[in-house]
Amino acid sequence: MKKRNTTNIPLGGLEKKVNFVNITTENNQKVRNQMNHYILKRMLQLIPILFAITFLSYGMMRIAGSDVVTQKMENTGTVVSEDVMDAAREQLGLDKPFLTQYFVWLGKLLRGDMGNSYVSGKPVFITFISKLPATLLLTIVSIVLTLIISIPLGVLAAVKQNTIIDYLIRFCSFIGNSLPNFFVSLILMYFLAIKMRWFPVIAKDVSLQSVAMPAITLAIAMSAKYLRQVRATVLDELNKDYVAGAKARGVKFSVTLWKSIMKASLVTIITLLMLSVGSLLGGTAIVESIFMWDGVGKMAVDAISMRDYPIIQAYVMWMAIIYVVVNLITDVSYRFLDPRIRLGREEA
Amino acid sequence: MENEKNKVTVRVQKIKKNYIKQKLIFFLILAAALIFAAVFSDKLCPYDPYAQDLSSAMQAPSVLHPCGTDTYGRDMLSRVISGARASIFSTFILVAVISVFGTAVGVFCGYYGGILDSLMMRVSDICLAFPGLVFAMAIAAVLGGGIQNAVIALAAISWPKYSRIARGQTLALKNAPYIHAAILAGDTSGQIIWRHVLPNMLGPVLVTAMLDIGTMMMELAGLSFLGLGAQIPMAEWGSMMSTGRSMLQTYPWVVLSPGIAIFISVVIFNLLGDTVRDYLDPKNNRSARR
């Protein structure tokens, strides 16, 4: 985990090109064993974390003051008798002690039963799974858009460092970085949907056309952050001696840029992107509920206002698990892609 | 020839260094002005930010009300100035708490190691396992609305970042020869941490904290949007924007005034953070060392 923030990866360099396809078979075997060992270790480390995640997400929701029965009554604006409410509590198992409730919940969880939503009465897991594809689509499209926006702009800003273009790009990134998500959503909605009529305001179905507005909103916010990181990474690489060397040898700058610099920066860029998935997962909640995108984020926001604990629990828990797994994959692929770490390990 | 070139490089780097220094002073002054506005917001407000006058509601910006008035006829300029206190202070307190606490935990764990270290690191693993805003939403949902609760929620998820930085640095420093020398000289652990470890930590922590101010301001605003941040009638930028958002088309000044305020402060703190990083960056000090 510590190594996550390492930014300079000396992968490039025309003369000392490391080609890991050509590593000998036995070496390969060794590396594979080591990778397997590493992955296994990371998987084992995951278990206490997962345990803690479940406990925390359960515990947090249960110490909240109000419960669904009183909550329900408030929203309707009419009056229910105390007996009816107590009966409802008993039916939901809300009268038992905390730890009992947790272990009952955990036991069910292991059997794939996350309980029923207090509000709709439907199984939480099925509800969650049915809404997950929409969120995944939104996440993936936003990431793709983020890459499309930020990599060219970031590289351009780095190459044209301290020129008008650089300043302009950086200024735009500041704007995107300094306005709350919900505000960007509203501005975009106003211009792209009302003024230009390019995209629909509300999502009609889970399709690419409907995903446009929420994805653009998320991508703009994310690109603003990400662009700076791309710029910094490329700048780092640009300042390396081999760039000057290539120039001295008369290699075209565009060749150096695409063949060496980009290749060297790519691992860092991808890693940083994976790490921002966390903030993306959080950001989807706000954006989904603004654009009526029927995903898990909107489900969570709705559930929070309704104190629908089982749904909130499921959301917090699954988001945490997804995030942990994404991090794991990043770490592993990072090791796999970066020969220094991979080979360095071997030597140690 | 070689010598000549070196001289030029040194001069260029000196100029660069001076330029960074000037930039730093410039942004420090801007940041100080913001903090000044936050501290003396009571004195600076032309009107009482909470005084309503329904007969003058929704007035467009004018000489009397440079930023217009809101639904209740309150002066927007006064509310924005007064909101500086809530927004900037809560962000400052938040960032101060997490950076101090996080660093302390990190240094402690890194220096002493052992069971406590692995325990704390597991705790921070768990905190890091939750995507930021998701966890904050959950905490705020449990604690209920209110700016304090939003701050607590964000603090709970943000401190591990600092303890990781601090721990990494401490581990690297722990085996440095001068630390061994200090131990031999009979310095106590406390002295070593205070004199040798912490000063080395200051740079990266400071830069992270500066850049965090902007991020945290955004996240507080996001929580306010979800109804989990500041409550009425408190003048706080995030909640002012979120309650005023329905007036974007009809009375835009109600939402743009706090929006611009957030924008300006985030930009200032971000640029300040960047400049501090440049200033502390050894690459820019190379001239001095050579």
Added chain:
Amino acid sequence: MRTKRGIAMTLMLGLTVSLSVISASADEKKTFVFGDTTFNAENEEADVNPQNTYAGWACIRYGIGETLFKYSDDMEIEPWIAKEFENVDELTWKITLNDGVVFSNGRVCDGEAVKESLESLVANHERAAGDLCIDSIEADGNTVTIKTTEPKPALINYLCDPYGCIIDAEAGITDNGIVIGTGPYVATDLVADDHLDLVKNENYWNGNVNIDEITVRTISDGDTLAFALQAGEVNAAYGMAYASYPLFENDDFTFTSTPTSRAFYAWMNFESPVTSDPAVREAIAMGIDKESFVSVLLNGYGYPAEGAFPDTFSFGGQNLTTESYNPEGAKQVLEEAGWVDSDGDGIREKDGQDLVIRWLTYPSRQELPLLAESAQATLKEIGMDVQVNCTSDNNTIRKDPTLWDVYASAMVTAPTGDPQYFFTSCALDSSVSNNGHYHSDKLEELAAQIEKEFDTEKRSELGIQMQQTVLDDHAYVFCSHLKMSMIMQSNVTGLVAHPCDYYELTADLDIN
């Protein structure tokens, strides 16, 4: 590298192409999209099954189900599925149905079908069972005879409640909560919190239906709803934020509004050392600027309230006398009661105690935070320090009378078009939500009378007396009534706001 770039290019291209394809549907079907902020699980309208909590509202609003009787614009009982009723004795009601009523699946809606529907209702819906107190139902051709376990003067009113929608109990209820009713539209698809698809009921018994397809979109965010209406993605909208109204006050859009019995009002806590003082309660009643609240903060879309019910009811506010906004008078009342500002901080005190009002309210109704902030300012002028606690936890807090002084809420005071409901629910010793522990001997006596009174006019008269009693005690301050509004594109006709808020999409709906 090249392949990666290729993939990226393809993705980009694919995205652009699919984004620019605009779905073109060029058939002659009349379609209508309705945006609604309240059709969601949060408001207990997760589906359209009338026997599921408050989902009956969706069932009746969107024209899927119909009740035996309905309310006229003056909230009088009118025939609907049934054509008449006869109150045989205190416990027996004989209801005669219209001929030719059929469910959308073609089944005839006769006495037997109504019996099945009502029996299923009382078996599944606790609130309905408690309201109706049905002992037995007998069906004979087109007549239904209902016997109740105790005298229920308001039985017919209760049957007009959305839960009383008659559904085909034989056809049952689908997993996602779709039922078969007798209304002009048939539900085909439903995703809770997202959308409901409706098609024209080809078998509709009561006239022609103009619109072929309707989509009801749940749009919880008021701004998104405004944008969607502006962009023409919805044809009409319910629940728009007041601040967005000016956007639609032009020729392209029309409004339909009506006063409803949803009242925004403040409950006084009689256990609190502050609000148990009659002078303080009177001063609060005089210190709230109802007119400005309605005209400025609600953009004129509301009605300043006198009593619990709006003027459209025969027992409405026109019959009552109460305080109007009078800050000077309020100051005098406080002054006389010994509340004076002796330390010059603008807040009055008495016996060393500051005049602090803890104002409890909740955010899910957009008007309540507005009311709280506005009352906070006007009451400050008369020397009260109002501390607003706007929380979704209000129902836990209000059970503990030591935590609040004033509780502002938004309740439908006459969901059945009858005055008794309001008092039994919150103002009597026996009321569950009488959390402020208000007690009045006179009110208890009047409540006992209305319980047994079958004559509508006399019930109205009692309702007026009960409201006046409450107002004289300043136990509640009624601030305003909701002016329920829908905004639609100007080519939409037949969408009319109704005082009881039950009927929205009807057979009259059309797009020209």
